[in-house]
Amino acid sequence: MRGVVMHAPGDVRTEELEMPAILEPTDAIIRVTATCICGSDLWPYRGAEPLRPGGRRMGHEYLGVVESVGAEVTGIRPGDHVVGSFVASDNTCEICAAGYQSRCVHQVMMGSVGTQAQYARIPLADGTLVALPGKPPADLVPSLLAASDVLGTGWFAAVAAEAGPGKAVAVVGDGAVGLLGVLAARQLGAARIIVMSRHADRQALARSFGATDVVEERGAEGVDRIKELTDGLGAHCTIEAVGTQESMDQAIRATRPGGHVGFVGVSHDVALEGRELFFSSVHLHGGPAPVRRFLPELIDLIWERRIDPGAVFDLTLPLEEAAEGYRAMDERRAVKVLLTTD
Amino acid sequence: MRGVVMHAPGDVRTEELEMPAILEPTDAIIRVTATCICGSDLWPYRGAEPLRPGGRRMGHEYLGVVESVGAEVTGIRPGDHVVGSFVASDNTCEICAAGYQSRCVHQVMMGSVGTQAQYARIPLADGTLVALPGKPPADLVPSLLAASDVLGTGWFAAVAAEAGPGKAVAVVGDGAVGLLGVLAARQLGAARIIVMSRHADRQALARSFGATDVVEERGAEGVDRIKELTDGLGAHCTIEAVGTQESMDQAIRATRPGGHVGFVGVSHDVALEGRELFFSSVHLHGGPAPVRRFLPELIDLIWERRIDPGAVFDLTLPLEEAAEGYRAMDERRAVKVLLTTD
Incomplete structure (x- = not known):
């Protein structure tokens, strides 16, 4: 064969x-x-x-x-x-x-x-x-x-992030998993779905799956933009679908205290600083879906x-x-x- | 004054x-x-x-x-x-x-x-x-x-770890917060409460608060001992009440996939390795209670x-x-x- x-x-x-x-x-x-x-x-x-x-x-x-x-x-x-x-x-x-x-x-x-x-x-x-x-x-x-x-993984990310009715969901990563995280968040009833993407074709697909907002900025600017869209507090739920230091930091920083980060990007060379994680007060859950x-x-x-x-x-x-x-x-x-x- | x-x-x-x-x-x-x-x-x-x-x-x-x-x-x-x-x-x-x-x-x-x-x-x-x-x-x-x-913090740790009926709870740290995490886990109905401690007086206090088991080993041996006590799987819920690299690693490694780590020790010089956290499949939540x-x-x-x-x-x-x-x-x-x- x-x-x-x-x-x-x-x-x-x-x-x-x-x-x-x-x-x-x-x-x-x-x-x-x-x-x-x-x-x-x-x-x-x-x-x-x-x-x-x-x-x-x-x-x-x-x-x-x-x-x-x-x-x-x-x-x-x-x-x-x-x-x-x-x-x-x-x-x-x-x-x-x-x-x-x-x-x-x-x-x-x-x-x-x-x-x-x-x-x-x-x-x-x-x-x-x-x-x-x-x-x-x-x-x-x-x-x-x-x-x-890819769907099951995006779905798990949305569930791990506790996406649901009334929630503002941020999605870090516009690959297939992130895009299907958008679809999952939509199915789970999220009120607002903010996708971070710089690619017009992926933005369009994200919108077709239910994204309500697109953030093109990255790093601290991207975090600020998500906070602007969420009463200054950050997303209730964030889906991380990349697996890099930058994407993990972005996901944690974009989430409000008490919020949930669902991370499914396979971690590569990531180290989470304990003190920042402590004071972020987020829930963090992920892994192989x-x-x-x-x-x-x-x-x-x-x-x-x-x-x-x-x-x-x-x-x-x-x-x-x-x-x-x-x-x-x-x-x-x-x-x-x-x-x-x- | x-x-x-x-x-x-x-x-x-x-x-x-x-x-x-x-x-x-x-x-x-x-x-x-x-x-x-x-x-x-x-x-x-x-x-x-x-x-x-x-x-x-x-x-x-x-x-x-x-x-x-x-x-x-x-x-x-x-x-x-x-x-x-x-x-x-x-x-x-x-x-x-x-x-x-x-x-x-x-x-x-x-x-x-x-x-x-x-x-x-x-x-x-x-x-x-x-x-x-x-x-x-x-x-x-x-x-x-x-x-x-100290009670409110131990209580939050137990809640963050989702201690409850039928659950095996491990407690890393035998200071006042860890000890009151034992008390909280007991009040929340945990079936088994395993405290990691090497001090006879603290072990006694932990038992008076509801601990069912004491593990004196640390590091990999301590993790192995907790797995032995939990059908080889690890604790459902782990309370981390120290804030060091060793204690965080211990808490994550002692917890079964899908389990919950509640961490309340103020992090000092802690870096969580992304790949290990990813494959641990635990829920991680903590911070200032x-x-x-x-x-x-x-x-x-x-x-x-x-x-x-x-x-x-x-x-x-x-x-x-x-x-x-x-x-x-x-x-x-x-x-x-x-x-x-x-």
């Missing part, structure tokens, strides 16, 4: 790989019908994360059809159309039961499996996969694929066409052209790239 | 000071009937915080009787026995209304006033002070004084003799001997020192 391997920063290739096989009785093998490139895939692409010798199988988002299941899989059957989280989880342990499936005691990061491929092994299939009502209509494929990570918690609800919203998160995909390429997809995202020519497998 | 001034690290004196006067129409002047030394007063005492030339008036905890009020004070009258938070607040602004009176838009830190004195000016008297049902019985004085900061939020409830519990937070005071000295009180706390001969003013 064909799949994507990153050999070095900037060096992504679609290659012939071994077909995956059932290794554990709780595994399933799926035929991947759609996959995509994540903003977090750009960290190693840009040299900000090490790659092991021999390269790294890429991809952790997936929509597919079940080909075969292990002996202990009971809830998922061959032929099911499925979507799952970027973290495999048993969905039964105490941590899963508390809603933190991304930190399941048996968690497997799907990035270690690699779903930018024609087929993928899904560990803990019963806990990880959610069956769709049927074969997805073609126009819903991008949105259902988005549920696998427990997408599995939200999947059933998100699938329903998509199936009923009440949300259109798939709009974040602005470039679709065949798997064979994955390298161009990485380039397009790296150069910010594309917000998010969908890879087709057939 | 007499009051306490810190002139240099280790140099605390009780001196003759000017009588405070009404400066703003929202002020009250109280005769301080009891005050005390806070763990945070030890930071400058140990040279970890700068002192301005001429020295610093000390103290921010107080129980007293109202002597006079400004023209705009309507809720508090001369003769009222009162207790107030270590942060003066209007208790009406949007931040106060949300329960964050310690970050009121008009906040005044009482440490800038100095309540280790015979009299004190209380800004924003209507918002800051809570009148007691009457003259407090002598045996309730220590507990009511504790409500001013909004004691005013909890005061009415805490006063009721004390007045009905349902809690005895005053037990943290293990040394009582006259205001004239404040210097000895600082020494005793610095040398850990005393958990907390009450200063009498008459």
